[in-house]
Structures are given as C-alpha cells and as structure tokens.
Amino acid sequence: MKNSILILTIIFCGIIGKAQSIEKIVLDENDDLSGYYLAVKPQTEKIDAVLVLLPGFGQNAESIFPETKLHNVGYLNNILTIGFASGTKLYADKETQVKISIVLKDVLDRYEIENTKFVIGGFSAGGTVALRYAELCKQYPDKFPISPKGVFVVDSPIDIFKFYELLEENIENKYSQIAVQEAEWVTNLIKEDHGIPKDNIDYYKEINPFSMKKKYGENEKWLKDMAVRTYHDVDIEWRLVQRNQPVSTQSYLVTSELINRLLLMGNQKAEFMQSYKTGYRSNGTRHPHSWSIVDEVECIQWVKKIVE
Structure with missing residues (x-):
C-alpha cells in the first residue's frame, strides 16, 4: 500500500511540477540569507497544516x-510548506530566534492560520535550531508566535556540548583528513x-536543545507532550569506509538518548526513525547525511x- 501511494505521489508530482510554484516573500531586503522565506501553497485554498x-x-x-519532495507531497495534501534559512548558526541563539519568529508571524498573518497547525523540522544544524525553537515555544508561549504540534x-x-567534544576527538585522532578539516573549521566557529x-x-545550556549530561540542562522536558522525530540513515559501514568514523561519533547516539528520555517521560509520540542506505544528494551522490533519508x-x- 505504501509503495502504491509513493508511486502515485511521484506521478502526481511530475504532473503538477510546472503548475506548482515556489513564492519568495521578502521581509528584509538588506538580508540576502534570512530576509525572506519561500512558500509552496497547496493545490487547494484550504490549508490544514504548515510545515x-x-x-x-x-x-x-x-x-x-531540490533535496526533498516534502513540499510536493504537502502540495497534494493541503499543507503549506515554508522554507527559511536562519543563517550561519549552529544553534538557536537570540538572533536566530528573532529571525524565525518574524517569519512565522508573517505566515500567520498572511495565510490566516491557527498557530497550533505548525510542524517544524530541519536538516543538520537546521534541525538543531528547529528542536530548540520548538522547545522555546512551549517554554515561553507568550513570547513565541506558534505552538507547534x-x-x-x-x-x-542536537547536543552542542557533546558535539564539541566529538569534534575535538576527530582532530586529535586524525582518522580522516576530511573529518579533521571539518572539525577544525567548526570548532573555530564555535x-x-x-x-x-x-x-x-550558562550561555550554551540556554540555546542547547538536549544534553547527554543533565548538568548541562534538561530542555527536553518541554517536548514531553509534543510529537518528536529524529531521522537517521544508520549506515555504519559507509561512515567507517568513507570517514573512518565509528558509531561513537554519530549524531544518532545522542538523538536515541533524547527519544529514550521522552519515552520514559510518557511521550508515546517520540520516535527514532531509522533507515539504511537511503541517503542520496540530488546530484546522485551517496551520503547518509542527506534530506532524502526522510x-x-x-x-x-x-x-x-498530529495536527488534526
């Protein structure tokens, strides 16, 4: 049944490709990266949810x-898809929070949607930002424009403390030249x-969505009643062969702990979404760190x- 739905969706996406449009909505002409957002409206006037x-x-x-068909499938299912770049940040600091809130306020006004009809997600650092922003919406409901489902x-x-430690280990171990270069660049940035x-x-615990060490914060408590998913292409062999990176260095080590803690809190809507060899970039390159794993x-x- 699932395969049939997927085939039909791909066919329909091909048919509607030319008719479907991506609208660019500019809010700040002086900001080339975060001063606008992209909107893909559904095929009907009805909007059931915002992604x-x-x-x-x-x-x-x-x-x-180009990396995902989420907006194509959303188009067919009365879902408004919003694409927004929060900037060159690895986490949801105050500046990033403000940028996202400005966009979401405009979406609420422009499309006249209830603030509870939202789901937010992100790739790589975008996911880290999305997760903390979702927590903040629950932590400070009077200060943020939406109440995501x-x-x-x-x-x-998702854990900046653990992430930084792993980057330092990559630099010290020197298993892979690519991994070392990436680690040196990111650690300098942080x-x-x-x-x-x-x-x-004190600073980082406020912007960090999750900490393996609870002394660094327990912000996951704000996700107790929210649907939460973490997506990973768990291809251990690829990481070993291409990057000389063992399981201990992978982000799913941390996200699995997040999901486990949420399950222990009684959140039955917390899910670890595991796939295998599903990660491919739009140019055909095999890479487990890709949008396509969704x-x-x-x-x-x-x-x-979840928005019903």
Whole structure:
C-alpha cells in the first residue's frame, strides 16, 4: 500500500511540477540569507497544516527543495510548506530566534492560520535550531508566535556540548583528513561565537536543545507532550569506509538518548526513525547525511495526523 501511494505521489508530482510554484516573500531586503522565506501553497485554498523547513548551516532556503519532495507531497495534501534559512548558526541563539519568529508571524498573518497547525523540522544544524525553537515555544508561549504540534530533525547534532567534544576527538585522532578539516573549521566557529561550550555553560545550556549530561540542562522536558522525530540513515559501514568514523561519533547516539528520555517521560509520540542506505544528494551522490533519508509520503501523513 505504501509503495502504491509513493508511486502515485511521484506521478502526481511530475504532473503538477510546472503548475506548482515556489513564492519568495521578502521581509528584509538588506538580508540576502534570512530576509525572506519561500512558500509552496497547496493545490487547494484550504490549508490544514504548515510545515516549516530549515536547511543546514549556511545554506539558503532554495537549497531545501531540490533535496526533498516534502513540499510536493504537502502540495497534494493541503499543507503549506515554508522554507527559511536562519543563517550561519549552529544553534538557536537570540538572533536566530528573532529571525524565525518574524517569519512565522508573517505566515500567520498572511495565510490566516491557527498557530497550533505548525510542524517544524530541519536538516543538520537546521534541525538543531528547529528542536530548540520548538522547545522555546512551549517554554515561553507568550513570547513565541506558534505552538507547534511536532518537530523533527534530520541527522542533526542536537547536543552542542557533546558535539564539541566529538569534534575535538576527530582532530586529535586524525582518522580522516576530511573529518579533521571539518572539525577544525567548526570548532573555530564555535569558539569565535561564545567560546568553548564547557567553559561557558550558562550561555550554551540556554540555546542547547538536549544534553547527554543533565548538568548541562534538561530542555527536553518541554517536548514531553509534543510529537518528536529524529531521522537517521544508520549506515555504519559507509561512515567507517568513507570517514573512518565509528558509531561513537554519530549524531544518532545522542538523538536515541533524547527519544529514550521522552519515552520514559510518557511521550508515546517520540520516535527514532531509522533507515539504511537511503541517503542520496540530488546530484546522485551517496551520503547518509542527506534530506532524502526522510520518507516524504510517510512524513506528510504523520504531519496531517498530529495536527488534526
């Protein structure tokens, strides 16, 4: 049944491709990265839900749609899809929170949608931002424009403290030149922002969505009643062969702990979405760190279910 739905969706997406449009809505002409958002309206005037998607670090909003068909499937299911780039941030700091809120306020006014009809998700660092923003909406409901019904992350490093430690290990171990270069660049970025996380705990615990070590914060408590998903292509062999990275370095080690804690809290809507060898970039390159690990048809059905 699922395969039949997927085939039909792909056929319909091909048929509607030319008719379906992506509207660019500019809110700040002086900000080329975060001063606008992209909107894909559904095929009918009715909007049942809003799906907000955030790309990876430093990527623009346009980078989302070639990598996933979520907006295509949403188009067929009365879902408004919003693409927004929150900027060159690895976490939802105050500046990033303000940028997202400005966009969401405009969406609420422009499309006249209830603030409870939202699901927010993101890829890589975008997922880290989305997760903390969703928590903040519950933590400070009077200060944020929406009350999301769900949030999902796509292979995201959701614990900045653990993430920084792993980056340092990559640099020290020197298993892979690519991994070392990436780690050196990201650690410098973090240090230049607000210093090493463990040396500035009070700051980072406020913007960090989840901490393996509870002394660094327990912000996951704000997700107790929310639908939460973490998506991962658990291809251990690829990581070993291509990056010399063992399981201990992978983001799903942390997200599985998040889901487990939520389940222990009684959240039966917390799910670890595991796939295998589903990650491919739009250019055909095999990579487990990709939007494609999300089953678009199944995800949109999940969105519809949780906003009902």
